[in-house]
Amino acid sequence: METGIYLIVTIVNKGWGDTVLEASMKAGAEGGTILLGRGVGIHEKQTILGISIEPEKEVVLSVTYPDKKDAILQEIVRAAELKKPGAGIAFVVPIAQVAGVVHLFHQGSQSNSEETK
Secondary structure, three states: OOOEEEEEEEEEEOOOOHHHHHHHHHHHOOOOOOEEEOOOOOOOOOOEOOOOOOOOEEEEEEEEEHHHHHHHHHHHHHHHOOOOOOOEEEEEEOOOOOOOOOHHHOOOOHHHHHHHO
């Protein structure tokens, strides 16, 4: 089943998750989820006494419709300064199947709503 919805994933340094979430909602997202994570990018490799340190990250997940995804992504890039090296990354993934977010389908067709039950 084609859901017609997308997942915007943004990975930023700890402390930037709220900025990303606020920016995405300002641009039309209905909400989002912030998860904590660890990892390093090409510009972040750090060591102390030869021991690698993995900086903490925040992963922001937002589900949205195709007509809003570009505006949301652009606002996230602007607000989180993602054009700066090491600031983070954001990408969009089409969602093939979904369960548990039936409210998203109230705007969509009735057939999509019935298929997710």
